[in-house]
Amino acid sequence: MYLLKLRRRELPVSSTLLWRRAVQDLQVNAPFQRLRLNLLLVLQLLALLAVLTALAGPVLSLRARAGRRYVILIDCSASMNATDVRPNRLAEAKRQARQFVESLRTTSGFSLGQEAEQAMVIAFANTAKVMCGFTSDTHRLLRAIEAVRPTDGGSALATALTVARAFAQSPGEDAGGRGAAEPARLELFTDGRIADTAKLAVNPGELVFHRVGQGGGNVGIVAMQARRSFERAQEVNVFATLANYRPEAVDLQVQLAVDGNVRAVRDVHIPPARAGQVGQVAAPGKTSISFTLAHGGAGVVELRQLRPDALASDDAAWAVLAPPRKLSVLLVSAGNFALESALKACSLGRLEVKTPAEFDAIDREALDADQPYDVIVLDRHLPQKLPRGRFMVFGAPPAGIGVKVERTIANQVVVDWRRRHPVLQHVDLDNLFVLRARRLSLPRDAQVLAEFGEGPALALVSRRASTYLLASFDLMQSNWPFDVGFVIFCYNATRFLGGELARTEEGSLRVGQAIELRVGRRGQSARVRGPGGIDLEVRPDAAGTLRFAGTWRAGVYTVQPPHRRARRYAVNLLDANESNIAPADEMLFSGQPVKAQVKPAGSANRELWPLLALAALALVCLEWLVYNSKVRL
Amino acid sequence: MSPTATNRPRRLSDLLDPAFMASLDVLDVMSRKILQGKLQGERRAKRRGRSVEFADHRPYVVGDDLRFVDWNIYGRLDQLFLKLFLEELDLSVQILIDTSGSVAMGEPSKELAIKKLAAALGYVGLVNNNRVTLSAFADGLRGQAANMRGRRYAQRLADFLLGIRAEGLSHFERACAQLAARRAGAGVLIVISDFLFKEGYEAGLRRLTCQQYDLYLIQVLSPQEIEPDLTGDLKLLDIEDGDAAEVTISAALLEYYKRNLAGYCNELKDFCRRRGMTYLLTNSAERMEDFVLKTLRRFGLLK
Numbered sequence: 001m002y003l004l005k006l007r008r009r010e011l012p013v014s015s016t017l018l019w020r021r022a023v024q025d026l027q028v029n030a031p032f033q034r035l036r037l038n039l040l041l042v043l044q045l046l047a048l049l050a051v052l053t054a055l056a057g058p059v060l061s062l063r064a065r066a067g068r069r070y071v072i073l074i075d076c077s078a079s080m081n082a083t084d085v086r087p088n089r090l091a092e093a094k095r096q097a098r099q100f101v102e103s104l105r106t107t108s109g110f111s112l113g114q115e116a117e118q119a120m121v122i123a124f125a126n127t128a129k130v131m132c133g134f135t136s137d138t139h140r141l142l143r144a145i146e147a148v149r150p151t152d153g154g155s156a157l158a159t160a161l162t163v164a165r166a167f168a169q170s171p172g173e174d175a176g177g178r179g180a181a182e183p184a185r186l187e188l189f190t191d192g193r194i195a196d197t198a199k200l201a202v203n204p205g206e207l208v209f210h211r212v213g214q215g216g217g218n219v220g221i222v223a224m225q226a227r228r229s230f231e232r233a234q235e236v237n238v239f240a241t242l243a244n245y246r247p248e249a250v251d252l253q254v255q256l257a258v259d260g261n262v263r264a265v266r267d268v269h270i271p272p273a274r275a276g277q278v279g280q281v282a283a284p285g286k287t288s289i290s291f292t293l294a295h296g297g298a299g300v301v302e303l304r305q306l307r308p309d310a311l312a313s314d315d316a317a318w319a320v321l322a323p324p325r326k327l328s329v330l331l332v333s334a335g336n337f338a339l340e341s342a343l344k345a346c347s348l349g350r351l352e353v354k355t356p357a358e359f360d361a362i363d364r365e366a367l368d369a370d371q372p373y374d375v376i377v378l379d380r381h382l383p384q385k386l387p388r389g390r391f392m393v394f395g396a397p398p399a400g401i402g403v404k405v406e407r408t409i410a411n412q413v414v415v416d417w418r419r420r421h422p423v424l425q426h427v428d429l430d431n432l433f434v435l436r437a438r439r440l441s442l443p444r445d446a447q448v449l450a451e452f453g454e455g456p457a458l459a460l461v462s463r464r465a466s467t468y469l470l471a472s473f474d475l476m477q478s479n480w481p482f483d484v485g486f487v488i489f490c491y492n493a494t495r496f497l498g499g500e501l502a503r504t505e506e507g508s509l510r511v512g513q514a515i516e517l518r519v520g521r522r523g524q525s526a527r528v529r530g531p532g533g534i535d536l537e538v539r540p541d542a543a544g545t546l547r548f549a550g551t552w553r554a555g556v557y558t559v560q561p562p563h564r565r566a567r568r569y570a571v572n573l574l575d576a577n578e579s580n581i582a583p584a585d586e587m588l589f590s591g592q593p594v595k596a597q598v599k600p601a602g603s604a605n606r607e608l609w610p611l612l613a614l615a616a617l618a619l620v621c622l623e624w625l626v627y628n629s630k631v632r633l
Numbered sequence: 634m635s636p637t638a639t640n641r642p643r644r645l646s647d648l649l650d651p652a653f654m655a656s657l658d659v660l661d662v663m664s665r666k667i668l669q670g671k672l673q674g675e676r677r678a679k680r681r682g683r684s685v686e687f688a689d690h691r692p693y694v695v696g697d698d699l700r701f702v703d704w705n706i707y708g709r710l711d712q713l714f715l716k717l718f719l720e721e722l723d724l725s726v727q728i729l730i731d732t733s734g735s736v737a738m739g740e741p742s743k744e745l746a747i748k749k750l751a752a753a754l755g756y757v758g759l760v761n762n763n764r765v766t767l768s769a770f771a772d773g774l775r776g777q778a779a780n781m782r783g784r785r786y787a788q789r790l791a792d793f794l795l796g797i798r799a800e801g802l803s804h805f806e807r808a809c810a811q812l813a814a815r816r817a818g819a820g821v822l823i824v825i826s827d828f829l830f831k832e833g834y835e836a837g838l839r840r841l842t843c844q845q846y847d848l849y850l851i852q853v854l855s856p857q858e859i860e861p862d863l864t865g866d867l868k869l870l871d872i873e874d875g876d877a878a879e880v881t882i883s884a885a886l887l888e889y890y891k892r893n894l895a896g897y898c899n900e901l902k903d904f905c906r907r908r909g910m911t912y913l914l915t916n917s918a919e920r921m922e923d924f925v926l927k928t929l930r931r932f933g934l935l936k
Contacts, residue, residue, distance in 0.1 A: 015829035
């Protein structure tokens with residue numbers, strides 16, 4: 001089948017102009033016509049195109065920015081819990097960060113550049129946590145921002161900055177051949193209350209400070225301690241300092257509770273803060289209070305100020321009270337009457353005397369885990385391996401603590417000693433004469449308490465959670481046992497070393513500090529409970545230490561190892577810098593000011609559909625006008 | 634329809650027969666605008682100058698031509714006055730004729746009609762001592778018989794017309810631009826053509842309106858163009874550019890053609906009316922004597 005080509009008669013005419021028009025006019029009325037280019041049709045098609053494009057929801061990235069990699073730093077410290085902006089500062093910071101992420105240039109959508117921008121998210125309080133590495137996946141970034149949790153920690157930018165710079169060295173996962181040399185810009189979302197900025201340096205333009213928060217008065221507990229009276233074991237003294245960051249004086253009530261039972265409520269007047277620069281607090285008004293209460297057993301002391309304010313994290317502080325306990329001391333000696341009788345005079349809870357052979361027979365592991373003795377006195381005996389503990393050592397120093405014996409020195413008198421040190425209080429060493437002693441070479445961190453003419457006489461060395469009080473001489477080579485000061489020394493030394501124990505056992509931590517508990521190698525996993533619904537199982541590591549680092553909210557944490565008594569830890573904020581919640585307008589990085597970008601970054605990604613819809617409307621109007629004007633002609 | 638090679642005019646009398654010439658002798662080209670010419674002519678101008686027609690007196694100032702001092706007044710008033718006259722100037726009559734291929738078509742030929750019209754109008758201009766310039770255009774200006782004056786130039790006018798053949802493409806705008814560039818001065822401009830330009834006549838005419846012309850447009854169409862007597866399936870070839878239009882003649886198509894032609898002429902007429910030009914349409918089958926003596930007089934081109 002083929003088409004018959006009509007053979008037409010050729011005929012010259014003066015012009016085909018009018019004939020063409022006539023043919024066109026005829027075709028207009030034919031049922032099927034070739035599409036002719038018509039202004040109206042073009043306008044209609046354009047309008048339709050605009051509507052369809054509007055439905056596709058294109059986004060125009062208007063902001064042309066220098067950098068293409070961003071590190072989003074979100075402050076989640078305690079001061080970010082302030083409720084001066086609703087619902088709180090952290091939520092506002094996250095909202096601004098989300099807005100920033102949404103303004104990032106992605107490869108999809110219409111943008112001013114071709115390449116997608118990358119970002120990473122770091123949340124920081126005392127330490128930094130990488131929520132998400134460099135990526136251009138907006139959804140991942142948004143999820144990472146959403147996952148930032150509030151903490152009651154202080155704020156330190158150093159770690160976050162180090163981490164950010166380290167990450168900026170490596171290209172991201174979807175770098176697309178982008179060099180790692182490209183500088184990353186830091187987008188810091190904070191209220192500006194960061195403690196360590198003075199020690200940090202940033203390049204000009206490297207950091208953009210997005211300020212969050214409007215300011216608001218706050219009253220907080222900035223210091224708190226509870227301890228038993230030295231004289232009366234039943235008596236507990238609680239000291240606390242309250243700070244007022246408001247420009248006016250505040251009268252409030254402070255409530256003291258032990259194990260949840262309210263024991264005292266006191267009215268407190270705090271003077272106003274001294275104002276510094278505009279909106280800043282130069283020095284808060286402070287009031288110290290102290291409570292004395294009788295409490296025999298163990299317990300948790302809670303101090304709470306009852307005035308509601310913008311920041312709740314610092315309205316309460318806790319302290320764990322250990323039950324009163326007399327020291328139990330082990331004397332390992334082949335027989336030293338002077339030392340034994342001096343220790344007996346020290347009103348100890350328990351004094352055990354063991355020969356070196358008996359001491360070596362005790363299971364080191366049990367000693368390590370159970371700590372049955374508060375102080376172990378080693379008299380001229382050096383076991384191969386010492387358990388963790390507090391030791392008073394006469395004679396040769398134990399190995400492995402960095403102390404070496406250089407040589408023997410003879411006929412020494414003490415030339416200088418630290419009279420103010422708790423170990424040597426009321427002790428007179430003027431008359432001490434030593435026939436033979438060892439010249440000790442001490443590590444640099446050792447504290448020398450008393451000094452002979454040629455070397456240290458008494459030194460305090462701390463190594464691996466153990467404390468050693470070293471005497472460089474044998475007691476029997478000196479005239480010290482005949483001195484009344486020796487008994488006082490023994491009393492002081494056991495108190496001091498036992499007090500060391502009490503301090504570490506008290507279980508008072510700062511927010512973010514890890515709970516460490518030795519359970520021994522055979523220890524099983526323990527259950528940790530804490531504020532904010534923390535309830536989880538923690539396994540000890542290979543060395544037999546339980547570590548729990550998630551102490552991000554202030555409160556009382558309980559560690560319950562199986563078949564053992566539960567340990568309680570008070571985790572407190574107690575940070576004057578965090579309690580001062582007035583947002584800073586500028587931050588000083590090594591003296592270089594970084595101004596706050598107070599106005600939140602407007603959405604740089606503009607939705608184009610309203611414009612397109614308007615364009616469609618305009619096109620339709622134009623088409624109508626054209627149609628009308630054509631008709632009028 | 635075939636090119637009219639057989640009855641080509643050879644003499645002046647083929648264009649203008651003596652009786653017609655005699656009737657043209659009494660006519661003159663009229664300009665609705667009183668225009669300024671270059672030479673002293675037979676036309677009253679607004680400018681005062683030398684002529685015989687007295688206009689006014691004015692006091693003598695040093696430097697004036699002593700020949701125009703009115704000595705009679707000096708004798709009576711003992712003061713010197715100058716006599717002023719209305720200057721009589723000539724009129725520039727430009728005739729632009731289309732000699733492109735398209736005007737060769739038609740039975741009778743449009744070419745002959747155009748040449749007859751040009752000869753008649755040129756003759757009237759010459760007889761009345763007007764400065765007559767005759768230009769022919771096709772794809773641009775093809776030739777010009779410029780600045781003819783007086784009856785003795787009638788032969789030259791005829792020679793120019795007889796010597797030019799209608800052929801080639803038409804480019805009206807270029808021709809108008811060239812004509813305007815020659816700065817022939819203000820006057821009457823008569824354009825005689827079929828105005829069937831594919832690129833449009835608007836741009837060309839706009840160039841002419843810029844000048845100080847009193848514009849007359851005479852559109853000459855052949856009877857075959859006005860009432861086509863075609864049948865069957867045809868391939869119409871454009872005589873100028875060879876463009877082929879395949880048509881199947883039907884009553885409807887003829888209807889659309891006529892409507893289009895009428896629309897085209899009306900558009901041209903409208904265009905002229907809006908710009909103060911005079912538009913005239915004639916059929917090449919019409920007797921040019923009647924057209925000149927009746928229609929042109931009625932439209933005020935001739936008097």
